[in-house]
Amino acid sequence: MHTGAAGGGEPLCAAVDIAERGRAWVWDVLEHGRPVRAFALRFDGGLRAYLNRCAHVSAEMDWQPGEFLDADKRWIVCSIHGATYEPADGRCVGGPCGRARLTPVPVQEHEGQVYWYPTRDIRPVPFDTPASEGPP
Numbered sequence: 097m098h099t100g101a102a103g104g105g106e107p108l109c110a111a112v113d114i115a116e117r118g119r120a121w122v123w124d125v126l127e128h129g130r131p132v133r134a135f136a137l138r139f140d141g142g143l144r145a146y147l148n149r150c151a152h153v154s155a156e157m158d159w160q161p162g163e164f165l166d167a168d169k170r171w172i173v174c175s176i177h178g179a180t181y182e183p184a185d186g187r188c189v190g191g192p193c194g195r196a197r198l199t200p201v202p203v204q205e206h207e208g209q210v211y212w213y214p215t216r217d218i219r220p221v222p223f224d225t226p227a228s229e230g231p232p
Contacts, residue, residue: 105204105211106220114138114210117169119162121210122148125201126219134201134218135164136210137172139183145203145212146186150174151196172198 109121120135127147133156136145148156152174158164159175166173171189172181179193186198202213214220 103213105206105213108136108203108210108212111205111208111210114143116141117165120158120164122158122162123212124221125212125214126221127199128217129219131221134212135162136201136203136212137164137183142184143203143205143210144183144186145201146172146198147201147218149199150176150179150193151181151188151198152177152179152191152193 108123114121114136116138118138120137122133122135125132125134125147133148134145135148135158136143148158150157153176155176157172157174157176164172165183172183173179174191178191179188180190181187181193181198182189186200188194188196201218202215204211204213
């Protein structure tokens with residue numbers, strides 16, 4: 097596992113790679129050992145990250161890779177059934193998601209770099225360990 101300079105965070109991307117209300121940064125994580133994608137976006141100057149899974153139906157939400165916001169760049173919208181979420185806290189504000197929330201992933205910006213922080217349930221995807229080289 098790679099550990100960043102920001103207190104055990106996993107390096108994600110350069111801070112400039114996530115524009116205000118622009119395309120989100122998408123990456124792979126493990127939730128309870130199962131692969132799932134996560135996304136980070138900048139909204140009202142703050143970084144937010146969530147698992148890329150609608151609370152209504154367990155499906156990825158982006159309508160194009162990294163595109164989660166509606167046409168007005170105000171809400172996170174699931175492309176499948178139109179469930180609508182508040183970017184600041186992931187709570188459902190409309191559509192079939194009821195009172196549910198998106199699953200947050202802790203993120204932080206430090207010295208021009210974005211880091212994400214594994215939790216008990218959300219972990220990095222392990223990299224393959226190279227085979228050891230031995231005698232032929």
